[in-house]
Amino acid sequence: MGNGGAGGYFASMMAGLGGSSQGAGWAGPRFGPSARTYDEYFKAYSVAMLPGRQRDNLSYGGKIILPPSALANLSSLDIEGPWVFQLRNPSNIAASTHAGVLEFIAQEGVAHLPYWMMKTLRLNEGDPIRITSAHLQKGKRVKIQPQSVHFLEVSDPKAVLEQALRNFSALTQGDIIEIVYNSIVFDILIMEILPDVAGISIIDTDLEVDFAAPKGYVEPPRPAPAPPPTMASKLKIDLNSTTPGSSRASSAMGVAETGDFESFKGTGQTLNGRKTKGKGKSARKIEEVDASSKIIRTNKPRTTTVDELGNDRPAPAPLNLPFGHLFFGYPFVPYRAPETSANDAPHQPPSFAGTGNTLAGPSSRQVAPRAPPKPAEDKWAVKGKGRSLAEQDAIEIDSDSD
Template identity: 40%
Template sequence: MFFPGYGYHGTSFEQTYRCYPASFIDKPQLESGDKIIMPPSALDRLASLHIDYPMLFELHNAAAERISHCGVLEFIAEEGMVYMPYWMMQNMLLQEGDTVRVKNATLPKGTYVKLQPHTKDFLDISNPKAILETTLRNFSCLTTGDSIMVAYNNKKYYIDIVETKPASAISIIETDCEVDFAPPLDYKEPERPQPSAPSSSTPIHGAEVEPPAEPKFSPFTGIGRRLDGKPSKHPTPDSLPMKGPTMATNGVKPATTNNSQASSSKQTAGKLVFGSSRSTAAGKEAQKGQAKEPKENSSKTEESKFQAFTGKKYSLKG
C-alpha cells in the first residue's frame, strides 16, 4: 500500500527524514536518552501496522554507512522532519538537515553488555553503577559500536558499547542484563620496577660469586737504610732469593763444592763404587772441613733466611 505525499508503502514502516538536534524544539530531556521525536503522519502509519511495542527503529545514514537503533518519545515534529539527541547525531555522523532513513525494527531482549568509558574520570564517581542504571532507564536499546552519553554532576561522560548479547543490537526494556566494564581508553598500566643488578654476594644459578681477593699485608718489607749514610750490606727485597737457601747474603759468596767430591763424581759417573779409597779419603776431608767451620755453615744457612730485626749492630761513633 502506498500513501501519496509521505512515501509509505508495503507492510512495514520505512521513511526518509531530515534530522535536527533536540535543541531546535526546546526538549533538553532528549539528551539523556536514545528516543527521537517523529511527525504525526508516522503515528498514523504505524497504528495501521501490526508492529511490536514498544516501538523501536533502525536509523541508517547511507552517506557514512552508519547504523544505529532508537525509540520514539513523541509524534509532534513537523512533517518530513525528526528531532534526535545531539550525541546520537554525532554518533551517526549527521549534520543539521542531513537525511536519515528510519525503519521499524524488532530487537531481542539483551542478556549481556560490555561497556568501555572513554576516560578514567567515570570510575572516580562514588557509585558509577547506580548512575549508569539511572541513565539506562531512559534508553530503549543498545547497539554494538555506538557511544552513549551519561550526564552526571554537570559533566558528560561518553561510554562505548563494546559487545552486546544475544545480538549486535538489543532491547533493554524490562530485562535483566549483565553489565561488564572494560578498562577506560586512557588507562595505562603501571610500569613494573626493573630488577636491580645482582651484587657480588648474590648467588647466580645456585652458585655464589666470590668477591675479589684483597692483597695480603706483608710486614717489614722494603729497603733498609743506615743511619750513618753508608751503603747497606743487606740486599733489597727484589734481590732476595725466591726459594731455598742456595744463595748467600751479606756479600758472602756461596761455598763451592769440594774438588775431591767433583773429581770422584766424574770418575764414578754412571756407576756406584763401594769401598773406593778416593771416595773414603774425600769423605774424611769433608768431615774435617765441616768440623772446622761448623759455625760458619750454620750462620750462612740462617742468614739465607730473611728474618725481621736481625743483623749486625753499629755504633754511631764509627
C-alpha cells in the same frame, strides 16, 4: 505518512537507493512488501532544534522525536510495542544505529535525534534519514568502556549507569553513547553485546553489565614488596646512626644526630602541680679520659692496634665463657677469715662495775661487780661407801663417772 508531502518527496528521491515508503526491513533479502513494517524518510535535526528548554533525558538518551503522522501510521500497521527503530544514513550504508521513540510532537517530515546519534550516523542538520521498524532480541549482557578516565571518579558507577540506561530502548554494538552525571557528560563505548547481533533491546530485561578499563587508563606500577621485617625494624632502631642502640628519640626515629640537639630540655609537671624544666644533657659534660685509660667510652669507636698488642698491656679478646661462669675483669680471690687463737681473744671488761645514783640523790658508793653465780652442788659429788639393805658393801660413787 503517505507518499505525499515531505515524506513522499524523500521516498522518491531515495528510490534509486532501494528505499520505498512501505518496504521490507533492513535485515535479510526482500521478498516483497510487508504490511507490518514501517519504513519512512525524514529530515534529521538534533534535539537542540526543539522549542523549549533542554531535557537531559532526551539529549543524553537513546530515543527520538517523531511527527504525529508517524504515530498514526504505526497504529494502522498494528505493530506491537514497544516500538524500536533502525536508523540509517541513506548516503552512508555503514552508518546505522537503533533507537526508541519518546514523543510524537515534531513537525511533519522532521525527526529529532540526540546529538551523539547524529554523530554516529554522520548526519548534519537537515540531512535525510531512513527510519525502519525493527524487532530486536532482549539483551543479556553488554560490555562498555568509558572514553575518559574521569569516569573512575564516580563513586557508584553501577547505579549511575543503571539510571542512565532508563532513557534507552536499544543498544547497538560500536555506538558511543552519552550519559550525564552531576552536569558532566561521559562518552560510553558499547564494546560487546549478547546475543551477538547488530542491536539488542534493553526494555524489561535483566542486563548484565561489564566494565572495561577507561580509554587512556594506565595501570599504576605495582609497588615493590616490602622487605622482610628484622629485629632492628621491629625495635625502630636506626642502623645508620652513630649509636644504633641508643634510646634517644633521634636514634629511635631514624633522625640523624646533630651537635645542636639536646635531650631532656622539655618542660614537665610534678605531682603537686609545679612545672619544671629540664636542664639538658649540657648541664654536665662527659668527662674526658686519657687515651691510655682502661675506661672505654661507648660513644667512640675503639680499635686495638699492633702497638698495643706488642706491649705488656693485655688486649681485649672475645669472651668465650662456659655456661654458669662470670667474668669480672680480674682474678677472683675468695675471702678467707683470719685464724685467731684463744690468747688473742679480746679481754671482756666486767659489767656493772662503775658508780651510780639513787633516787634520793647522788651517791659515791661504788657498785661492786656482781660475782658470777656459783654452780649448784651435786649431792652425788661426795665419794664414800655405804651399805645396802642386804648388808653388803656398796660400790663407790663418783659424780664424774657416767
